[in-house]
Amino acid sequence: MNRAQTTEDLARRAEEIRNRAIEFRLEEAKEWGEEIERRGDIPDGLQPRLKELGFLGLTQPQWAGGEGLPLKLYFPILEEISRCHGSIRMMCHAFNSIWRTIGRGREEQQREWLPAIARGEKLVAFALTEPEAGTGIDLKTTATKENGRFVLRGRKHLITFANRADVFAVIAKTDSELGRYGLTAFLVPKGQPGMEIEEMPEMMGDRGCDHAVITFDECAVPENAVLGEVGQGFDVAVRGFLDQSRACIAQSAVGIAQESLERAVSHARRRKTFGKPIASRQAVQMRLAEMDISVQAGRLLCLDAAEKFDSGEDVAREAARAKAYAIQMVGEVTDGALSIFGGVGYISGSPVERLYRDARSLWFEEGTAEMQKMTIAERLLAEARRRERQNLR
Numbered sequence: 001m002n003r004a005q006t007t008e009d010l011a012r013r014a015e016e017i018r019n020r021a022i023e024f025r026l027e028e029a030k031e032w033g034e035e036i037e038r039r040g041d042i043p044d045g046l047q048p049r050l051k052e053l054g055f056l057g058l059t060q061p062q063w064a065g066g067e068g069l070p071l072k073l074y075f076p077i078l079e080e081i082s083r084c085h086g087s088i089r090m091m092c093h094a095f096n097s098i099w100r101t102i103g104r105g106r107e108e109q110q111r112e113w114l115p116a117i118a119r120g121e122k123l124v125a126f127a128l129t130e131p132e133a134g135t136g137i138d139l140k141t142t143a144t145k146e147n148g149r150f151v152l153r154g155r156k157h158l159i160t161f162a163n164r165a166d167v168f169a170v171i172a173k174t175d176s177e178l179g180r181y182g183l184t185a186f187l188v189p190k191g192q193p194g195m196e197i198e199e200m201p202e203m204m205g206d207r208g209c210d211h212a213v214i215t216f217d218e219c220a221v222p223e224n225a226v227l228g229e230v231g232q233g234f235d236v237a238v239r240g241f242l243d244q245s246r247a248c249i250a251q252s253a254v255g256i257a258q259e260s261l262e263r264a265v266s267h268a269r270r271r272k273t274f275g276k277p278i279a280s281r282q283a284v285q286m287r288l289a290e291m292d293i294s295v296q297a298g299r300l301l302c303l304d305a306a307e308k309f310d311s312g313e314d315v316a317r318e319a320a321r322a323k324a325y326a327i328q329m330v331g332e333v334t335d336g337a338l339s340i341f342g343g344v345g346y347i348s349g350s351p352v353e354r355l356y357r358d359a360r361s362l363w364f365e366e367g368t369a370e371m372q373k374m375t376i377a378e379r380l381l382a383e384a385r386r387r388e389r390q391n392l393r
C-alpha cells in the first residue's frame, strides 16, 4: 500500500480516513452497537470489518505497515469512532495505543509484533493494575531473576481484552528498594506456562469488552522478554504509553460528549411541551450552550497535548490536564443529554442511556481524575522548586 510521505499527504490521508469513519458511524455503527448490546459480546465480524476499514492501523509506524498518523491527525478520527459504541472505541484504541509499549522495546521485539498489530491481526493488552495494590506504582507483582530467566509472581486485574489479546505488556517489580526505578516491563505471549486468565464479570458500560484477572504463578520468561531495560518499567508504562493514552482517552470523552450533545439538540427540537419545542426554552438553550463550550474546551486540551506529543515533548502534564478535564466534562454532558431526553432517555437501550454508561469507563482507564491531578501538581511543584533554586520569581 502506498503510504503518505509529506505532511500534506498525511493530512489528506487522515481526512480521507476520517470521512470513512463518519460514513461508518452514520451507516453501520448503529447495527453493530445494537448487536453488541444484545449479545453482550463483540461479534466475530467486527474486528475484521474495522481492519478492512483501516481503523486498526492508524498510528503505528509506516515501516510496520501503519499509517504513522501523528496524534493531531489521529484525534479527529478517534473522535468519530468514539461516537459509535464503547466496544468499537475500545478496540480501535487498543490497537492504536498499546503498541507504544512495544515501541519502547528492542528492535527484534518491534519487528516481531508491530507489523501484525498494524495489520489488525495481533492485539497487545496492557497489564498494570492489581487487586492488592492501589492506583500507582506500589505493585505487588514481582519478577525475580533466577537461572537466567525472570520468574513472574502476582496478580493483575481489570485487564481489557485479556481474552482476545495475543501478547501482554506486564509491569512488575524487579527491585523493591528503587521505587519507580525498580519496575520493569515484560512482553509475555498468551499461553506462557504459569499464566492464567480468568474473565471478570460484565461491566456497567462498553458492553462486549472483556476484562480479566491474570495470575502469574511461577511464570518464567526469558531475559529477552524485557521491554526496554530492567528498571525502565515506569518509563515504558507511563512515559511510553500512558501519557499519550491519557490524551487518547480524553479525546474519546470528547467523541462521546459530542454525540450526546448532538442527540440532545435534535431531541430538544422535536420534543414539545406546553405547546412549544423544549429547544425554544432558554433554560434548555443555556444547558446546550454550556455542553457545547465544555466539549470544545476538552477538544482543545486534547489538541494541545497532541501537538506537544507530536513534536517530541514530554506531555505528562498536558495529557493529565486533558484527561482530568475531559472525564468531568463527559460526565456533565452525558448527564445533560439524559436530562434533556427526559424519562425516555432513561429507558435501557436509549442512545443517551448507553452513552452515559459507556462514558463512565473513561473515568478509570489510564487513571482516575485524582491521579491526573497528582501528576499536574507534581509538575507544578517541581517547577516552583526549580525556579526557587535559580532565584527566579
Ligand SMILES: Cc1cc2nc3c(=O)[nH]c(=O)nc-3n(C[C@H](O)[C@H](O)[C@H](O)COP(=O)(O)OP(=O)(O)OC[C@H]3O[C@@H](n4cnc5c(N)ncnc54)[C@H](O)[C@@H]3O)c2cc1C
Pocket: 125, 126, 127, 128, 129, 130, 133, 134, 135, 136, 157, 158, 159, 160, 161, 203, 206, 211, 361, 364, 365, 366, 367, 368, 369, 370, 371
Ligand atoms: C473499563 C476499565 C478498563 C481497564 N483496563 C485496564 C487495562 O487494560 N490494564 C490495566 O492495567 N488496568 C486497567 N483498568 C484499571 C484502571 O486503570 C484502574 O481502575 C484505575 O487506574 C484506578 O485504579 P484502581 O481501580 O486500583 O483504584 P484505586 O487505586 O483503588 O482507587 C480508588 C479511588 O481512590 C482514589 N485514590 C487512590 N489513591 C489515592 C491517593 N493517593 N490520593 C487521592 N485519591 C486516591 C482514586 O482516585 C479512586 O477514586 C481498567 C479499568 C476499567 C474500569
